[in-house]
Amino acid sequence: MATQSLEETIARRYTQVLERIAAAAQRAGRRPEAVRLVVVTKGQPVEKALAAVAAGARDLGENYPEEGVQKMAAVHATGLRWHMIGHVQRRKARLVVTHYDWLHSLDRLPLAQRLERLAAEAGRVLPVLLEFNVGGEASKSGWPAWDEAQWEHLLPEVEAVVALPHLAVRGVMTVPPPVSEPERARPFFRRLRRLRDFLARRFPQAAWEELSMGMSADFEVAVEEGATFVRVGTAILGPRPAAPPHAARPHGAFQ
Numbered sequence: 003m004a005t006q007s008l009e010e011t012i013a014r015r016y017t018q019v020l021e022r023i024a025a026a027a028q029r030a031g032r033r034p035e036a037v038r039l040v041v042v043t044k045g046q047p048v049e050k051a052l053a054a055v056a057a058g059a060r061d062l063g064e065n066y067p068e069e070g071v072q073k074m075a076a077v078h079a080t081g082l083r084w085h086m087i088g089h090v091q092r093r094k095a096r097l098v099v100t101h102y103d104w105l106h107s108l109d110r111l112p113l114a115q116r117l118e119r120l121a122a123e124a125g126r127v128l129p130v131l132l133e134f135n136v137g138g139e140a141s142k143s144g145w146p147a148w149d150e151a152q153w154e155h156l157l158p159e160v161e162a163v164v165a166l167p168h169l170a171v172r173g174v175m176t177v178p179p180p181v182s183e184p185e186r187a188r189p190f191f192r193r194l195r196r197l198r199d200f201l202a203r204r205f206p207q208a209a210w211e212e213l214s215m216g217m218s219a220d221f222e223v224a225v226e227e228g229a230t231f232v233r234v235g236t237a238i239l240g241p242r243p244a245a246p247p248h249a250a251r252p253h254g255a256f257q
């Protein structure tokens with residue numbers, strides 16, 4: 003059998019993931035176009051990001067603000083959108099405001115307030131998703147949301163974020179605990195959707211249409227449960243090379 007080039011392999015996997023998304027959407031009575039595929043290029047060499055773009059990818063996701071900015075210098079295409087999906091340290095907030103189209107992982111009020119100041123300075127509005135921890139793992143980022151009886155306590159901080167004029171709250175995001183089978187992630191995706199519905203009733207002034215959930219191992223279940231963004235890395239680009247020693251662990255990685 004002829005060996006496939008990196009470009010061919012990535013193009014084939016990209017198309018397969020799109021087909022699986024479309025099939026999952028159809029099973030749930032949803033339009034496939036309602037789901038956007040974010041190809042997660044974190045930890046991957048530029049060549050793989052270029053191959054994904056050549057295959058048609060227009061939404062790319064990164065965990066480290068600086069790593070993404072380096073890739074942006076090498077990867078161009080019309081209509082490319084860069085998504086920050088990892089934990090953002092305070093001192094990296096400016097990079098996010100300056101370079102990224104979306105922030106999926108807004109996980110605390112002080113970061114929101116800093117982003118607000120920087121976005122106001124830059125004269126832009128940053129679309130953001132609020133990250134929630136719906137699984138209860140201590141290691142995960144996100145506002146605590148595994149106990150539905152405690153959701154009321156989230157409201158003051160969410161209200162404060164929604165009120166910031168240079169952040170546009172567009173929905174919610176989660177990274178559920180690792181599970182042995184995709185089906186086991188379903189309760190977490192359902193909980194995130196219920197939380198979104200709960201917040202949308204309380205704060206109708208924000209647009210809560212986006213549900214960012216589902217990764218390589220479980221994106222079809224996420225689509226069945228209403229995901230509008232799935233974040234898929236290894237299923238398209240293959241395994242990530244080991245992280246450089248200076249890098250902190252990307253959150254959600256190495257599970």
Ligand SMILES: *Cc1c(COP(=O)(O)O)cnc(C)c1O
Nearest residue numbers: 042217218233234235236253254
């Ligand atoms: C790494 C990562 C992904 C992609 O994970 P894969 O298992 O490679 O698909 C998605 N979301 C977040 C937040 C990540 O950190």
